[in-house]
Amino acid sequence: MSLRLSEMKNRVFDIKGLSHVALVSADMKRTVDFYQGVLGFPLIKTTALPKGLGQHFFFDMGDGHSTLAFFFFPVTHAVEPGITVPKNNVGDVNPAGVTEGYTTAIGSLNHIAFNVDPEMIPVYKKKLEDLGIWVSPIMYHYKCELGIGPNPDETLWLTSIYFRDPDGIQLEFGGWSRHFTEDDIDLEPATSTDAPPAFAQRRSAYEPA
Secondary structure, three states, X not given: OOOOOOOOOOOOOOOOOOOEEEEEEOOHHHHHHHXXXXXXXXXXXXXXXXXXXXXXXXXXXXXXXXXXEEEEOOOOOOOOEOOOEOOOOOOOEOOOOOEOOOOOOOOOOOOEEEEOOHHHHHHHHHHHHHOOOOOOXXXXXXXXXXXXXXXXXXXXXXXXXXXXOOOOOEEEEEEEOOOOOHHHOOOOOOOHHHOOHHHOOOOOOOOOO
16 A cells, blocks of 8 residues: 555545646657556557547556556657756756756746555566666655755655656656654745746746636
């Protein structure tokens, strides 16, 4: 049984969980070969968009409820590393151990993390590498100066590895370590005024399109 992260409930909407995340593929067959053939996600639904506008495919994410979806559009914009996807993988760190090139544009998807048992992460890392896929070092997320490190203590909350799909989308296998409490909420949310002016211009969910 998966670890329940908290006892908090949504008191506003009766949300059952994640329905799907929708991404864009440059080559749907290649995407099927990777997500179903390499990662083992069953392809459960295919549909054609009207008037030859493309395709929309859905993969089961492992719980029978949430799905990973992809669009294929005959005409699309190319991936722009460092803008639409991270320029570097999380595992690409400088000599000080700090990740670089990990930021992405406002409104873009930075990465997708799949929930796995933490003790299986070394096994899955080797399995991916045996398939020729580059994988980051195992990353331990806990309370330390950099937020990640090699020697986790009782504050460990997540163990991760990162890799990429054929379109450059950053993926993660992440294993939760413990139940969260109120002590885990210890930061004030940043606002747009905390960013340089050039990055502060964005559309609010409350503004018209």
